[in-house]
Amino acid sequence: MTGWEDVRAEVLRRIRARDWAPGALIPGEEALAVEFGVARATVNRALRDLAEAGLLERRRKAGTRVALLPVRRATLEIPVIRQEVEARGQRHSFRLLAMADAVPPVPVASQLGWGPGLAKLYLETLHLANGKPYAHETRWLEPAVLPDPPPDFSGVSANEWLVTHVAYATGDIAFSAEAADARCAEVLGVAPGAALFVTERTTFSAQGAITFVRLVHAPGYRLHTLV
Amino acid sequence: MTGWEDVRAEVLRRIRARDWAPGALIPGEEALAVEFGVARATVNRALRDLAEAGLLERRRKAGTRVALLPVRRATLEIPVIRQEVEARGQRHSFRLLAMADAVPPVPVASQLGWGPGLAKLYLETLHLANGKPYAHETRWLEPAVLPDPPPDFSGVSANEWLVTHVAYATGDIAFSAEAADARCAEVLGVAPGAALFVTERTTFSAQGAITFVRLVHAPGYRLHTLV
Numbered sequence: 001m002t003g004w005e006d007v008r009a010e011v012l013r014r015i016r017a018r019d020w021a022p023g024a025l026i027p028g029e030e031a032l033a034v035e036f037g038v039a040r041a042t043v044n045r046a047l048r049d050l051a052e053a054g055l056l057e058r059r060r061k062a063g064t065r066v067a068l069l070p071v072r073r074a075t076l077e078i079p080v081i082r083q084e085v086e087a088r089g090q091r092h093s094f095r096l097l098a099m100a101d102a103v104p105p106v107p108v109a110s111q112l113g114w115g116p117g118l119a120k121l122y123l124e125t126l127h128l129a130n131g132k133p134y135a136h137e138t139r140w141l142e143p144a145v146l147p148d149p150p151p152d153f154s155g156v157s158a159n160e161w162l163v164t165h166v167a168y169a170t171g172d173i174a175f176s177a178e179a180a181d182a183r184c185a186e187v188l189g190v191a192p193g194a195a196l197f198v199t200e201r202t203t204f205s206a207q208g209a210i211t212f213v214r215l216v217h218a219p220g221y222r223l224h225t226l227v
Numbered sequence: 228m229t230g231w232e233d234v235r236a237e238v239l240r241r242i243r244a245r246d247w248a249p250g251a252l253i254p255g256e257e258a259l260a261v262e263f264g265v266a267r268a269t270v271n272r273a274l275r276d277l278a279e280a281g282l283l284e285r286r287r288k289a290g291t292r293v294a295l296l297p298v299r300r301a302t303l304e305i306p307v308i309r310q311e312v313e314a315r316g317q318r319h320s321f322r323l324l325a326m327a328d329a330v331p332p333v334p335v336a337s338q339l340g341w342g343p344g345l346a347k348l349y350l351e352t353l354h355l356a357n358g359k360p361y362a363h364e365t366r367w368l369e370p371a372v373l374p375d376p377p378p379d380f381s382g383v384s385a386n387e388w389l390v391t392h393v394a395y396a397t398g399d400i401a402f403s404a405e406a407a408d409a410r411c412a413e414v415l416g417v418a419p420g421a422a423l424f425v426t427e428r429t430t431f432s433a434q435g436a437i438t439f440v441r442l443v444h445a446p447g448y449r450l451h452t453l454v
Contacts, residue, residue: 015394022391041268069310069391072305072398073304074303074305075303076301076302076303078300078454083296160296163296164295171299171454172452172454173301173451173453174449174450174452175402175451176404176447176449177422177424177444195405195406197403198404201454217404222401223402223403224401224402225400226397226399227398227400227428
């Protein structure tokens with residue numbers, strides 16, 4: 001064996017063949033390094049990869065076990081919307097529908113840690129793919145992250161400007177299905193109540209909340225990945 | 228600096244401070260190892276982590292660049308449904324609604340590489356959380372993966388049996404929003420046309436397709452993760 005991928009393949013083979021049964025403690029990194037004739041770091045890299053894939057459970061001091069119920073993990077890419085549209089071989093464009101200073105609804109403000117009653121920047125954008133509605137974006141943005149004068153969000157989408165200009169540290173993302181409300185239905189050109197795929201994201205920098213964005217996708221949207 | 232996390236933090240700081248601008252080539256691993264006084268493997272681990280997070284782009288031979296448009300990635304856990312329900316603090320149960328040998332629809336058969344007209348095992352299951360409908364599962368299963376006699380799928384869900392008994396190599400997963408059809412509406416107790424979150428998975432072993440499963444979740448389902 002030479003690389004960590006070889007070690008990974010052999011460990012995976014033993015798990016699948018049940019040489020190492022579900023729940024069983026496997027040999028330590030040093031023992032495996034000796035057995036395979038590789039550096040301990042190489043064994044570590046292989047085991048970490050299998051742990052990230054949910055096939056092993058690693059506990060500091062308690063050693064590494066074969067997962068009883070492997071939790072598979074899927075990795076989703078979250079590209080800029082323009083890239084996502086272009087990856088489908090389509091042309092991206094967008095229209096800024098609204099931009100205003102306004103007080104966000106309480107659930108949004110509290111999720112972002114914004115004090116009550118503080119005005120933030122509200123942006124409503126329609127993204128198009130080959131000129132057809134692709135996603136309806138509503139966004140609340142911390143104005144303190146913007147330069148003076150602020151960017152022209154009718155020329156560059158807030159989505160793309162933020163990704164390229166504002167570093168963010170943490171955030172979360174949620175996916176759900178929702179019935180189109182009147183505004184979404186109008187903007188996306190669908191019947192009210194249509195089943196639509198919704199993505200909601202919050203992003204924070206070390207200094208505090210940057211933005212909350214809600215994307216309602218036109219019918220037929222699928223998020224797809226390998227596991 | 229001692230660990231790879233320290234190297235990662237410093238590289239991240241330089242990217243954020245634009246000491247290393249978007250698109251710029253960063254120093255090689257050996258140069259960074261000398262500068263930081265760590266092993267090259269430590270630098271490699273840090274850069275790989277940042278590349279996996281979409282902040283760096285690594286090309287064999289061409290070196291490592293700061294990503295122009297960082298693609299953020301989110302990791303989703305795909306647990307067994309029982310675990311997912313129990314993680315919400317609820318009790319999982321299920322009812323096997325149907326089990327039959329049948330010929331799958333052409334789109335399913337072709338996605339799984341099953342020859343036309345071949346009968347497979349069809350299973351329809353309702354998952355409940357605290358006795359209330361949680362997800363409607365329809366599944367096509369390769370009977371060759373089952374032992375003789377086959378497991379009692381009214382006692383253990385096919386979902387859980389497969390995860391614990393059948394090793395799989397690859398698969399894919401897709402998420403979408405769909406309007407409830409008549410059968411889903413009846414089983415989940417919702418109005419026909421209700422907006423529902425749908426998960427579809429295919430799994431393959433080295434020997435061929437194992438299963439196609441479609442999960443239609445009761446209203447209010449959200450898939451949530453950190454990015």
